[in-house]
Amino acid sequence: MRFAKGHGTENDFVVLPDPDAELTLHTAGVSALCDRSRGLGADGVLRVAKAGALTATGVLDVLPDGVAVDDWFMDYRNADGSAAEMCGNGVRVFAHYLLSSGLETRSAFVVGSRAGARPVTVHSVDGFRGDVTVGMGKVRELGTSSATIGGRVFEGIGIDVGNPHLACVDSDVTPAVLAALDLSAAPGFDPGFFPHGVNVEIVTPLSGGAVEMRVHERGVGETRSCGTGTVAAAAAALRFDGADAGEVVVRVLGGEVRVRIDAGEADLRGPSVLVASGDIDDAWWAAQ
Ligand SMILES: N[C@@H](CCC[C@H](N)C(=O)O)C(=O)O
Numbered sequence: 001m002r003f004a005k006g007h008g009t010e011n012d013f014v015v016l017p018d019p020d021a022e023l024t025l026h027t028a029g030v031s032a033l034c035d036r037s038r039g040l041g042a043d044g045v046l047r048v049a050k051a052g053a054l055t056a057t058g059v060l061d062v063l064p065d066g067v068a069v070d071d072w073f074m075d076y077r078n079a080d081g082s083a084a085e086m087c088g089n090g091v092r093v094f095a096h097y098l099l100s101s102g103l104e105t106r107s108a109f110v111v112g113s114r115a116g117a118r119p120v121t122v123h124s125v126d127g128f129r130g131d132v133t134v135g136m137g138k139v140r141e142l143g144t145s146s147a148t149i150g151g152r153v154f155e156g157i158g159i160d161v162g163n164p165h166l167a168c169v170d171s172d173v174t175p176a177v178l179a180a181l182d183l184s185a186a187p188g189f190d191p192g193f194f195p196h197g198v199n200v201e202i203v204t205p206l207s208g209g210a211v212e213m214r215v216h217e218r219g220v221g222e223t224r225s226c227g228t229g230t231v232a233a234a235a236a237a238l239r240f241d242g243a244d245a246g247e248v249v250v251r252v253l254g255g256e257v258r259v260r261i262d263a264g265e266a267d268l269r270g271p272s273v274l275v276a277s278g279d280i281d282d283a284w285w286a287a288q
Contacts, residue, residue, distance in 0.1 A: 001285055004097055004277040005040060008089030009225035009270055010254025014042045015097050021053035027081030029288040033280070034079035040280075043223050046090050047075035048097060051112045066110070066117030072098060073112035078219025086115040086162035088136060088227020088268050095120040096130030096272035115162025123269075130272035136161060136228070139235045139266050147200045148188035149181060154202055157239060159232040161266070164194050164218075167201045167229070167236035175204060175212055183214060183222035199226060203233040210249040210256075211237045224254030231266045234259035 001023070004015040014033050016023060025047060033039040052069030054060040059075060067073065074094045076087045091111050098104035099122055107122045111134075119135040142158030147166055156168030166189060187200045197218040204212045213233045215226040234248035238261060247260045257270030 001280040001282060002277070003040065003280050004101075004274055005042070006093040006097060006272060006274040007254070008092045008227060008272050009252055009257060011089040011223050011225040011227070012042045013044050013046045013090055013093055014040050015046045015048060015093065017048045017097075017101065017103070019048065019050050019053065019103070021047075021049040021057045021059055021075075023047065025075070025077055026288075029285060030077045030081040031079060032288045043079055043217070043220050044087060044090060045077040046087070046094050046097075047077075048094065048103070049073050049075055064112060064114055064116045067112035068110070071110045071112045071117070072104065076113065078217070079221075080219045082219040083114065084163050084219060086113045086118070086228050088134060088161075088229075088231060089225055089270070090227070091118050091120060091134045092130065092132035092227070092270055092272040093274070095122050095132050095134075096125060096274060099125050099130070100274055113162065128274050130274075131269070132272055133267055133269040134227070136231050136266040136268050138264055139231060139261060141235070141239070142193075145190050145193045147202075149183065149202070156200075157236045158193060158198075159235055161228040161231045163228050164196060164198045165201060165229055165232035166194065166198050167203055167232040169203045169205055169211075169233075169236045169240040171205055173202060173204050178202060178204060178212055178214055181214055183216045186221075187216055199229050199232075201226070201229045201233045201236075203237055206237045206241055206248065209247065210251060212251045214253065225252040225257075227257065227268055227270070230257050231259050231261075231268055235261055235266070
């Protein structure tokens with residue numbers, strides 16, 4: 001079984017090229033692959049398949065909004081094996097992989113996700129590096145809620161970017177407060193508000209057009225970046241300043257990305273790195 005390993009601002013993925021959707025991505029296999037001791041280690045898995053192949057094999061019941069049979073589809077799984085609707089860093093790595101492997105030659109095309117079609121523009125692919133913009137679609141504000149971390153309550157805004165986020169911006173959140181946060185355990189949240197779980201971002205207010213954030217991801221734990229989370233963080237930081245549009249640089253533990261929000265839609269530009277490729281032992285995979 002072929003694989004590649006890549007990351008977007010150090011949010012890392014095992015990429016599995018599987019155009020005809022022949023692989024069975026069961027929970028035990030995905031979590032073993034993502035395990036940093038037992039497997040290759042990653043925050044998630046990106047299966048590279050044709051959208052039509054995923055419906056034909058029953059992985060998807062129907063094609064999500066705007067996705068065509070012949071589109072590439074990012075079948076994203078979290079490190080715990082759960083499927084998630086979208087992954088903003090993953091889409092950049094996915095598009096970079098398609099071009100560098102020769103599976104795709106266009107620099108602008110659509111990537112399907114469970115949240116719908118995500119148009120990508122690949123600005124450059126330079127050896128192992130890529131620079132990609134992703135149309136992230138609608139940013140929907142869901143109202144206010146809170147997260148509890150180490151006994152401290154953070155007020156935030158629920159934001160749907162295809163997947164659910166709680167982005168907490170507070171003037172008390174300085175870079176030093178952010179650095180001291182312990183995100184080794186999942187933050188407490190209101191399961192009535194987020195019945196399918198939530199990704200939680202703690203975010204500094206805007207300063208000079210930039211924010212800093214840390215994130216605890218549903219199905220993964222703390223990660224060094226979360227692309228959909230940076231969009232939620234940018235939207236919440238703009239809202240904190242009374243704005244609903246603008247461009248924000250979001251700094252995360254693994255680097256920085258640029259988010260632009262306009263008329264309720266976002267795009268995300270950032271780097272992608274492909275680190276390695278190789279073969280996963282078939283007998284090891286079968287034993288999971
Ligand atoms: N790291 C991703 C988000 C992955 C999905 C998330 N953990 C969820 O369950 O919603 C990103 O870059 O957006």
